[in-house]
Amino acid sequence: MPKLRCYFLLPMLIAMSLVLSGCSSVAPWQRGTLAKPQMAASRSELAATMRSHNYGSREAASSSGSSGGGGCGCY
């Protein structure tokens, strides 16, 4: 399925190349902006967990990845 290959390979390769090339060199003292609370990857963890639980109980693509739990959501 060539379509599938595209979807998955492209972003993966981009991510890989970023690492391998070591393209960025941001010194620790230059990371003040990255450390701002609004830049955090997970900002409101409980709210995010709640939202994904709601989506998971109403959508098919709810693979939980590496945490588990969440119950049946059988309603």
Next chain:
Amino acid sequence: MAATKISPLQALTVAALALPGLWAADCQAEEDEINFQYSRYQESRRNLIKTPNHSTPIEVDSLFGSAKVTLADRVKFAFNYSQDTWSGATPITVAPLVAGSNQSVVQTVKGSKPVVVGASPIIASRQIILNKNLKPLAFNNKGKFLGKDLRVVNVLSTASPETRKQGDFKLGYEWDEAALYAGGGISVENDYESRFGNINGRWDLNQKLTTLNLGLSYTNSDTSAIIDHDASTYLTKTAFLKQIDNQGAYQILTGNRQDWGSNFGISQVLNKEAFVEANVAYTRSTGYMENPYKATTVVFVDPEQPGINRLIGDVKALLEQRPDERDQWALTGSYHQYIGLFDAALHFNYRYFQDTWGISAHTFEAEWAQPIATTWTLTPRIRYYSQDAADFYTPYLTSKQAYEGIAKDATGREILVDADNPNNGKQYFRNDDFNLIDSSGNLVDENTLSTIPKTVAFDPKKLPANFSSDQRLSAFGAISGGVNLKKQITKGVSVEAGFEYYSHAGGLKLGGGGEGSYADFGYYVANASLNVNLASLNAGRKPGDHTGHSAHHHHHQGGAAPAGVMFAHMMNKADDVMVGYRFMHSHTGGNMLNGDGIASDASILANGCATRKAGCKMVPTYMDMSMHMLDIMYAPTDWLNLMLMPQFMDMQMNLRQLDGAPAPKLGEHIHAGTGHATGGIGDTGMYAMIKLFDLSSIHHLHLTLGLSAPTGDVDITLRRTHKADEGFIHYGMQLGSGTWDLKPSLTYTGQLDDWSWGAQVSTTRRLEDKNASGYALGDIFESTAWGSYRLNHWLSASVRGLYSAQSAVSGKFNPTPGLVKGKLKKNVNPNNSSVDYASNYGGRYWDMGFGLNAQINNGDLAGNSFGVEWLQPVATDVNGYQLDRGGAISATWAVAF
């Protein structure tokens, strides 16, 4: 087929898993903190097309609590607790509209037009007419042909409240550039129990510009579902006979599923203002993945019927059948960019999902995190989701065979069997003269034997191997948007509120071709949370600071009141803030009492249900109540403290039939199943504490004036069951009082050296005669006294006595009209159990309390205090007939700053 479809990805997954490094996105090094969150999920009403739908849609009240603490230098521990209580109407199947599967429940009030008050599902066998291409045909009430009608409609069923509880933990060890976490937990609900474990690792590379994450999880879940009693007779369960266990009146469907999940992720800093994340996840699920409450409608059309252009179809509902294997892949990419002009951050997220059920899905999400005026953060969010249907999804099926045909032997003769004993293996036939003969051809005397035709069930092989009408597996799109507002109150304490609206529609599917609009619905979620960052609180304290907080700690030392006493402690410094959590659990169970003596079943039967001529039939076997309360306290001046106390309740109970009670009439509701549960927000308290005097730091007296707002529900009803609507669940299971209540109290505390003591009187007065449901709980009076001794510099023990009294409920539930076996009744409120009567509430109670209090004075958790108290009933004198009490436990945590 499935294997070839996914092979490139499989190879990639294996390659990704083989990479060095360890991780998980949600387990970065974190600071010690405590979080609470409440959320409410409310779905819109489903469109039933021809039948007005007034049934309450799905609603869910959820409570989350989490604590993250550092156990030792590099050892982290996190604990999460969550519980959801849900109820409402949800689709159980989809049927052709012409089958008329939803029936209106109509209330007639004298002098006005009938009002539709609800809808009731009929999945009972019915017949529809189809054309020769098996398309449903519509006729009006007089039988006039109207034409083809291809519309389908959801068939709804209402569920009584049910509660799910989940507890999980994570233990981690953190190195300078790596971390390893192991966790596990359990999620429990009446019909589903899930246990899970996981391991996650993180590895920082390249001066922490690159982080790798790897995670693995395992989940094992058991379904044990009671098949809807009303639906059961009409549900075809052929495919699951081996999984169904008959327990008395109940049929219980059991199943097990297992899920293995893995993910690999990488995050990379791009420059001073941006970073990206990529994650690939694979999950393999096996076992029973059906939803036990979903059925697929099958229209059976007997090919041997005489008609050609007008065919009769039997409408039946079969439990859904899903494949018992599913492989799922998800690839996620996120991009995070700082926007200097606004000091804001843009977060973009895309996820692609594909599984072996034929579903692929795209999710796009964008968030804009905007700080405002240093202490506020406003985060609008938008999300779009689109999925294809599962290969086996279908609104309903048509099958060219009879649901139940007449059995024939090899020569084409109809087989007859003994009407009284159809399964004795003997077969009979009619000979050419229409005389009854046995299988050897001998004549049988019809005066001694009555026969019926032998029937054969449909052939399941002529149906697809898998089918489901669950709209989660249909093709649709969903768009949702919301906003989150966060406010930093003081250093280390923040509150947050959020709102989201979600719209599910076939028409929103990417590229079109989604499910019809009959399946469209929407929901909203509102949430509020409190976050206490313990590390920040401590960072604000200087060692040796005796003027500020440590002076406050001194006030606590040895002076802590037992955990079960509220409003015992005042903060005596202006601008002090305290945040606390209070948990109480009480159990009633054991003997039924009348006054202070044990009541026999015979006396309850005769006198327990005051106004019911037939007497009582049921009594409770137990009732458990849990309360989660947040204490938020602020001192505007040194003599006044203000306090806000929202609470969350959940309750469980079950009933039994009294010995000697007459056998239930056909169709009468008798419990003794898995019982009842309710849960959600309780009443909200607002208090002002006023210092009256403080004498030489030994004697202290304060007055508390409180008002309780009726935020808890008092209109929770039981679902329609046994073909009968049911009204309000009893007074003790409602979540609040429903009335505005006045709650004054007077508290005296004293303290000298290692000893402390106190006394309190308090009352609860209802300010209204009755609430919206027609009744008012009784007033309460309480008095208590305690003594406490400090065992060492951080631990003290307490003993106390408590007397309390509550009057009976006044008024009673407003009548609830409803349909019982097709007939409208003016009042369907339950009335056959002692708990259904207002006079069986309240009483006089004597208890002893034994408690421990811990005050942490130094280290990372300095300023935190904990308390626990067991309350042991000593004597009980109840009004009317009630269950005996089994004791109560209280636990508190508080942090002041």
